[in-house]
Amino acid sequence: MLSLEQVSKVYQTRRGPHRVLDKVDLTLERGRNIGILGRNGAGKSTMIRVISGAERPTSGRIIRGMRVSWPLAFAGAFAHNLTGFDNLKFVCRVYGVPFKPLVPFVEEFTELGSFLREPVLHYSYGMMTRLAFALSMAVEFDCFLIDEAMVVGDARFHARCHYELFEKRKDRSFILVSHDPDVVMKHCENAVVLLDGRLHTFPNVESAYHFYNESLAKTPEVIEQ
Amino acid sequence: MMDSSSVTSFGQSFAIQCRVLHALMMRELITRYGRDNLGVLWLVLEPMVFTLGVTTLWSAIGLSHGGTGIPIVAFAVTGYSSVLMWRNATSQCTAGIEQNKPLLFHRSVLIIDVFLTRIALEIVGATSSFIFLSSFFIFIGWMPVPDNLLLVLEGWLMLAWFGGGLALLVGGGSAFSHLVHRLWHPISYLLFPMSGAAFMVEWFPKRLQDAVLFLPMVHGVELLRRGYFGNVVRTHYDIGYMAECCLMLSLFGLYVVREASRRVEF
Numbered sequence: 001m002l003s004l005e006q007v008s009k010v011y012q013t014r015r016g017p018h019r020v021l022d023k024v025d026l027t028l029e030r031g032r033n034i035g036i037l038g039r040n041g042a043g044k045s046t047m048i049r050v051i052s053g054a055e056r057p058t059s060g061r062i063i064r065g066m067r068v069s070w071p072l073a074f075a076g077a078f079a080h081n082l083t084g085f086d087n088l089k090f091v092c093r094v095y096g097v098p099f100k101p102l103v104p105f106v107e108e109f110t111e112l113g114s115f116l117r118e119p120v121l122h123y124s125y126g127m128m129t130r131l132a133f134a135l136s137m138a139v140e141f142d143c144f145l146i147d148e149a150m151v152v153g154d155a156r157f158h159a160r161c162h163y164e165l166f167e168k169r170k171d172r173s174f175i176l177v178s179h180d181p182d183v184v185m186k187h188c189e190n191a192v193v194l195l196d197g198r199l200h201t202f203p204n205v206e207s208a209y210h211f212y213n214e215s216l217a218k219t220p221e222v223i224e225q
Numbered sequence: 226m227m228d229s230s231s232v233t234s235f236g237q238s239f240a241i242q243c244r245v246l247h248a249l250m251m252r253e254l255i256t257r258y259g260r261d262n263l264g265v266l267w268l269v270l271e272p273m274v275f276t277l278g279v280t281t282l283w284s285a286i287g288l289s290h291g292g293t294g295i296p297i298v299a300f301a302v303t304g305y306s307s308v309l310m311w312r313n314a315t316s317q318c319t320a321g322i323e324q325n326k327p328l329l330f331h332r333s334v335l336i337i338d339v340f341l342t343r344i345a346l347e348i349v350g351a352t353s354s355f356i357f358l359s360s361f362f363i364f365i366g367w368m369p370v371p372d373n374l375l376l377v378l379e380g381w382l383m384l385a386w387f388g389g390g391l392a393l394l395v396g397g398g399s400a401f402s403h404l405v406h407r408l409w410h411p412i413s414y415l416l417f418p419m420s421g422a423a424f425m426v427e428w429f430p431k432r433l434q435d436a437v438l439f440l441p442m443v444h445g446v447e448l449l450r451r452g453y454f455g456n457v458v459r460t461h462y463d464i465g466y467m468a469e470c471c472l473m474l475s476l477f478g479l480y481v482v483r484e485a486s487r488r489v490e491f
Contacts, residue, residue, distance in 0.1 A: 011490065049491060053332030056487050070330055076491065077330035081256050093248030094331050096240075 007060035035184030066142035304422035318396025376452025393478025400485035
């Protein structure tokens with residue numbers, strides 16, 4: 001089980017403290033999944049980072065009763081002066097996973113060929129995303145954190161991610177954040193809406209969908225920077 | 226983060242930390258020294274080149290300490306090696322957070338792990354270069370054999386402790402303000418001439434002696450030289466005072482590092 005208890009996250013900005021998450025509660029049982037809907041700038045990515053443990057909450061606590069991934073396909077978790085393979089080795093060492101058996105999968109999935117022996121800083125964004133996704137799949141987590149906005153790439157890559165995640169690993173938990181209610185509707189068995197730092201819960205995806213669409217209609221979408 | 230229980234036992238945490246330190250160690254070795262040319266040997270060669278350069282320079286300008294009976298080469302090697310102990314670890318840690326930021330994205334990789342790795346590498350590098358250089362100079366007869374190896378070791382360990390504590394404090398401080406990173410460089414240059422590397426406390430008048438003995442590393446260098454040269458030199462040190470300073474640096478350093486971990490933002 002994964003649970004968030006009264007989690008708040010406040011960032012210091014030049015204009016004073018900015019509260020992104022305000023006493024958020026959330027529980028996810030093993031094997032279940034949930035979608036988090038929110039507009040641009042609603043704090044979805046912050047929430048994913050806090051759940052993953054990359055950032056600490058300002059207050060409240062997070063109890064991880066299962067192995068929770070780092071934000072999926074997030075290309076920022078690389079040492080850029082290391083090669084693709086060295087990054088894979090790093091991840092394997094940190095998570096205690098043997099390296100060798102993973103090589104064929106990573107080679108096949110990333111289609112990076114000899115680039116896996118080049119420093120990541122020479123990669124294009126698409127190449128980095130492919131590597132990042134493959135590394136996330138290399139460690140067998142119980143719960144995957146998916147920031148939909150981060151998974152960029154062509155249709156073929158999307159299809160492969162889809163297969164790896166939603167078909168091969170459909171017994172796992174996942175938390176999917178998205179600004180697109182249709183994506184959440186398609187993949188998640190339940191959904192919550194993040195609005196002004198508060199998390200709104202619903203009995204089913206449909207009511208979350210309606211609430212979110214209405215909130216969109218009420219206020220014009222804020223365009224991020 | 227381990228399987229079923231939400232509470233991680235001490236044993237599990239220890240295992241995780243060991244994995245993380247190993248991973249970071251390999252990462253540092255690859256990025257800093259690479260796989261080409263001499264590779265990891267640079268860990269030792271880098272401080273060696275520095276020490277050799279300073280030794281040559283000091284010998285050339287004839288920093289002879291008329292009548293003090295101290296061989297210049299041994300004086301330079303003991304002095305500069307001790308500077309490397311506290312200066313490099315601290316410099317490496319002030320740059321450590323920025324350079325390893327992407328890796329901090331993995332929940333189990335913490336700032337303290339980055340610092341411990343870098344401190345360990347610097348101490349290993351400086352120690353190896355010290356051992357290698359003194360062995361070499363002793364072999365060709367430019368340096369005497371240490372008078373009391375145990376005292377040398379004691380001085381060296383105290384300097385390592387001082388370097389580690391200072392690195393934690395200044396490195397942790399760099400997470401709070403870029404000023405810390407910027408200011409460290411001029412401060413380290415200013416500290417170098419005062420650190421005891423290039424003088425013996427005995428050479429100064431009493432009032433100046435008291436002033437330089439305020440700096441903890443001076444005690445370490447004096448002890449190191451006491452061990453190396455024996456009774457040929459008169460040394461001034463108070464290891465109790467140095468230990469107190471190191472303890473305070475370490476504790477305060479650990480506290481600052483913990484606070485720094487709470488402030489990591491992406």
